[in-house]
Amino acid sequence: MNRLKAYIENVTNKKLSLSDVQLRQFEMFYEMLLERNKVMNLTAITDREEVILKHFIDSLSIAGCFDMSAELSVIDVGTGAGFPGIPLKIAFPWIDITLFDSLNKRIVFIQDVIRELGLEKCNTIHGRAEDGGRNKLLRERFDLAVSRAVANLSTLSEYCLPFVKQGGHFISYKTDSADEETIKAKAAISTLGGAHKKTVKLVLPDSDIGRGLVIIKKVKTTPKSYPRKAGMANKQPL
Numbered sequence: 001m002n003r004l005k006a007y008i009e010n011v012t013n014k015k016l017s018l019s020d021v022q023l024r025q026f027e028m029f030y031e032m033l034l035e036r037n038k039v040m041n042l043t044a045i046t047d048r049e050e051v052i053l054k055h056f057i058d059s060l061s062i063a064g065c066f067d068m069s070a071e072l073s074v075i076d077v078g079t080g081a082g083f084p085g086i087p088l089k090i091a092f093p094w095i096d097i098t099l100f101d102s103l104n105k106r107i108v109f110i111q112d113v114i115r116e117l118g119l120e121k122c123n124t125i126h127g128r129a130e131d132g133g134r135n136k137l138l139r140e141r142f143d144l145a146v147s148r149a150v151a152n153l154s155t156l157s158e159y160c161l162p163f164v165k166q167g168g169h170f171i172s173y174k175t176d177s178a179d180e181e182t183i184k185a186k187a188a189i190s191t192l193g194g195a196h197k198k199t200v201k202l203v204l205p206d207s208d209i210g211r212g213l214v215i216i217k218k219v220k221t222t223p224k225s226y227p228r229k230a231g232m233a234n235k236q237p238l
Contacts, residue, residue, distance in 0.1 A: 011064035059084030078149030133162030153185035163223035176210025188238035
């Protein structure tokens with residue numbers, strides 16, 4: 001995990017570093033991921049160095065373009081096996097994070113990880129993003145929404161922006177070819193109360209894997225009619 005520690009120190013200009021306890025938590029997370037993956041489909045990536053690069057470092061790449069030093073309230077929409085949410089929580093333990101997913105068995109796995117790693121201010125919710133975005137307890141509550149989910153940006157914006165408070169941000173983890181998708185999503189982003197701030201492009205270290213982090217600021221309240229009923233955002237993107 002020293003590779004992970006070196007990455008964080010590099011992208012934050014040594015303002016942040018991972019302690020031995022945090023490195024051990026990453027190790028435990030990897031071991032749990034590998035073990036549970038034997039009985040359920042969590043990830044196709046199981047090689048240790050590939051998990052460190054393609055899951056852990058990739059999840060933490062946000063630290064190179066967004067200030068994670070504040071006590072942010074964060075929601076990870078479509079977290080899957082806990083990415084990017086669990087790595088973010090381990091690396092930045094002061095954030096208050098909610099991991100949201102529609103598949104309960106993944107949520108059960110994440111709850112086990114939270115318990116075994118001793119993570120605090122780390123919550124889970126099983127449900128559909130459309131329902132969560134209309135929940136008064138969750139709607140426009142978070143400083144930051146993140147998602148590595150596989151969906152077009154218009155759809156992800158309808159899933160994620162309703163959770164973000166005005167002045168907060170939604171960051172979508174995309175490939176380095178995100179520009180065309182961002183242009184197509186411009187109207188949807190605006191309709192949902194957002195404004196495209198910038199897209200930060202990077203290459204994961206010692207690889208040819210390109211990443212585009214699309215940073216959207218919440219500039220106005222999301223209209224009450226959004227998100228639409230379950231399935232609409234995916235079937236008929238704005």
